[in-house]
Amino acid sequence: MTLFDLRNLPYGVFSTGDGVRRIGVRLGDAVLDLSRAEEQDLILAGGALRQPTLNVLMALGRPLWSAIRARVVQLAPTLPAVPLADVELHLPFEVADYTDFYSSEHHATQVSRILRPERPGLQPNWKHLPIGYHGRAGTVVVSGTPVERPAGQLGPGEFGPSRRLDVEAEVGFVVGVPGRRISTADFAEHVFGVVLVNDWSARDIQAFEYQPLGPFLGKSFATSVSPWVVPLEALSGALVPAIAQDPVPAEYLTPSGDGLDLSLTVDWNGTTVSSPPFAQMYWTPAQQLAHLTVNGASVRTGDLFASGTVSGPERAQAGSFLELTWNGTEPVPLDDGSTRGFLLDGDTVTISATAPGVDGAPIGLGSVTGTVCR
Amino acid sequence: MTLFDLRNLPYGVFSTGDGVRRIGVRLGDAVLDLSRAEEQDLILAGGALRQPTLNVLMALGRPLWSAIRARVVQLAPTLPAVPLADVELHLPFEVADYTDFYSSEHHATQVSRILRPERPGLQPNWKHLPIGYHGRAGTVVVSGTPVERPAGQLGPGEFGPSRRLDVEAEVGFVVGVPGRRISTADFAEHVFGVVLVNDWSARDIQAFEYQPLGPFLGKSFATSVSPWVVPLEALSGALVPAIAQDPVPAEYLTPSGDGLDLSLTVDWNGTTVSSPPFAQMYWTPAQQLAHLTVNGASVRTGDLFASGTVSGPERAQAGSFLELTWNGTEPVPLDDGSTRGFLLDGDTVTISATAPGVDGAPIGLGSVTGTVCR
Known part of the structure; x- marks a missing residue:
């Protein structure tokens, strides 16, 4: 095996x-x-x-x-x-539209503590709908593509290369069959398979730009995906009950559909720094697709929607370095004796995952890797 | 003529x-x-x-x-x-990525007064960079396509058809030649031409969803464009000095490039309700393209970037009904004797524009029209 x-x-x-x-x-x-x-x-x-x-x-x-x-x-x-x-x-498929969700309660909660310590906690809408936004389809690249450090405005009058370059370990779902108003029950009729996604993020650029229309240049420079699309059928052994949701979501988000027991690992220059558990995501992929299309919007073949950063409740389960190093204030040690807050030039990050196969023994989702360059 | x-x-x-x-x-x-x-x-x-x-x-x-x-x-x-x-x-071109800016100071200011009366005014970043976000390329449709009223979550536990369906009168720029880090001076080497855009917006869906990642389902259901792409060369007579900018923007946003003297009209069921002046936009199209690519992101042939709602300082120059009717509280009279706050089913909105031709006499940008259906 x-x-x-x-x-x-x-x-x-x-x-x-x-x-x-x-x-x-x-x-x-x-x-x-x-x-x-x-x-x-x-x-x-x-x-x-x-x-x-x-x-x-x-x-x-x-x-x-x-x-x-x-x-x-x-x-x-x-x-x-x-x-x-x-x-x-x-790149295994031509990306039509790329959307990105924000479906880990642990991630959303931790980010709020780090970035809004004066009023931490989820936004009032967070447990009512899977928050998401559109990203840039034209800069989705295959694993191995070097990632140039982006430059941008880091604050008023301050322009330069990002100093807080981060990763987001995510799972992406690739649409095969077009549709509109896709019920959660019809998820598997439309979604072809699964990839791993690294939604590279420049936290300083993002922080200055994101009000009121959301992330833009802080994320549009590159999004890496793994080269192997694992068909949903191969993941039948990984289906698990979704996390209990309170309050009960709107009717179009029910039944929730399944969770997926994917075990991610994030490797920074050869050191495994975290192990995000996808099974703990709050919103399911089926709910994400139902939400994306409930307003009448269509999805097309090649649409990619990603889960948002996968983080568990523990520090060693963080899917972003923002969380792992608490915004750079608690650097993480690497095996080579160095420490890191955010990404340095030359750093390589590899996100991998496995899942229970149909017989329970693991199968691989492969990995998505990228090296930061100038 | x-x-x-x-x-x-x-x-x-x-x-x-x-x-x-x-x-x-x-x-x-x-x-x-x-x-x-x-x-x-x-x-x-x-x-x-x-x-x-x-x-x-x-x-x-x-x-x-x-x-x-x-x-x-x-x-x-x-x-x-x-x-x-x-x-x-x-639809005259295959849309690669669709991005939308927010470059009218009058629009941004008026929206803040309406939606955040307790602390009106521009966000601190607004005069430093052209705020923008990615929209849904797959739901860009040609003028004349019926627009189905979107449904969505209008608040906690409240799901249904949008009750505050609006338009945004915008001007869109279509990228011909791919590039990265495109200087403002190189704008005309990359941009093929201009269309009119109606960025249909469900204000209630948008209001509940947009924190913290920006508009999503409130806008993703449909974006209409005019069928005729006017080449930049035809607009040489419409070039005007850009609006003075204070503070002086970052180096990559200078020189600002030209403004464009496009005169828009918004027609609601046959009544002209407003005349937005594009020459009064704060950020120029060249600055929008420079900003979009300064982080290293590429643009592709078929990328569409829109200006954001074009509004002047007067009520009769509003590019959205949110502003025109002050969030529905001051309905506008139509020629048929009825009044409107937001769009009703069956309503038709047509946005048209003209510009000075090379000899000063006007040329047409055509129009973008759509009728709301259920």
Whole structure:
């Protein structure tokens, strides 16, 4: 059993020496070349696998996702394969709209204590709806892409590179089938799969700009996603009851749908600094999608919605360095003997996750990594 | 002289009975069929005119935009044409990212008086940077598309159709050439042209949701744009000095670039209710683009950034009904004898604009219209 055996089979887009982008699934340390498999008529998907992104495949809908997955399981030993070490991985899907939620009560509460100590606590709306905002789709990048430190206004008359560059460890959901007013019960008919997300955040730029219209340049410079999209079907063993919600939310947010028992780890220059538990998120992914579309807005194939920072109640479960280092005032020690408050140039952050597979043994969501440069 | 003579020549995407989308320019009450003109080798644009959207054309850059425009002027009488009355107009470009600014000092000030009477006035950051946020690209629709009244949470435990549905009269700028860290001086190298925008807004949904991450469902249900993209070159006669800015903004926001003397009108069920003056905007479009990209974020072909509500200092210059009717407390009379605070089902709002052409006589930006339905 590995984290990437037949129970998992995440989808990605890869190229080899010729640079041509092809669809593959990861199996152990190999990539099964599904584009070639469809060229060779081993798998028939109406051309959806002979594409440079997953978008056409994602638009097919759940019955075909299941059928193709079953066919891959059946044929796996005979499918054309490439060693993982020999491929370059690309952004797996063309991002339509990118939205980001704020669904961890622990995160929202801790942030309020750090940034608004004079009146800490959740905003009055927080337990009524999954707070969210739109981010920049054009700067979503694949894991491994260097992240340039952003510059901006840090206060009145003060311009320069961000001095409080942070991460946000999140889980992202990728929409396959378009829709409007999607009920929580229909979540799995529309969502193709799951990625890990690092919503890089410049806290100083964000602090000066965010009133009254929300975060903008403090987050728009880069959002990294993991290269492997884990299909929902592979996560059936990770479904857990959602956190109890009080007050009872509005009807369109019920039933809540499932939580997901994903165990994240955040690694800073090789030191594991935190282990955020996704199962403790207050709002579920199904509630996020229902909320996003309840006003009549449509979602499209390729829409990405992320959970917001995943943080547990403990310091060592923080999904942001803002929380982990208490706004830089309590630096964290790294294994190399140095300490960190916020990100320095050259720092590398890698967010990884595992989940119980269908048999309870873990499968991998892979990782999203990025190195800060100037 | 008409508003759509050879000084103007805005681009759009149209179809006739066969439903095939083609690129055209408006000349008087006709549409010159540029797709057919390129098919007939009358204009050579490397295929950029034989497209169902303007995106390929917009990516060509200013020298080719100018050359193609000059060729259209030269050939206009001989180009294949269709009566405007016989065509259907479509969304002229594929929207990449949609961002929306908040650049009218009069609007921001009036909104603060209405919504925060206990502490009115601009936020401390407002005169330091053009406040903006990301909107939903997937729900940008062309003029004429019906606008369904959104439903949402209007307060704790209160869900239903918005009762304070509003408009925002705005001007949108369409990016042709991608870039990062675009100086104000390079604005015209990147921006292809101008559209009118109605940023429909549900004030009650927005009021409950917007802390702390900004507007979300209150605006994501629909944003309407005019069908004709007026090239910047046609607006050379509309350039005016920007409003004096105090304090002097950060270096990346200087020089400010030009203002634009666009005269908007807002028509509510056939009654002209206001005339917002775009020349009075505090932040210029060049400053908006410089700000959007100063952190390292890229813009792509098809990015749309809108100015924010255009309001002048007078009540009859308000670009939103929130201001015009003082949050519904001072209803406005319509010519049919009725009065309005916010939008009722069946109401139609049309935003139009003109600008001085190269010779001073006005040219038209066309209009963006929409009718509210249930």
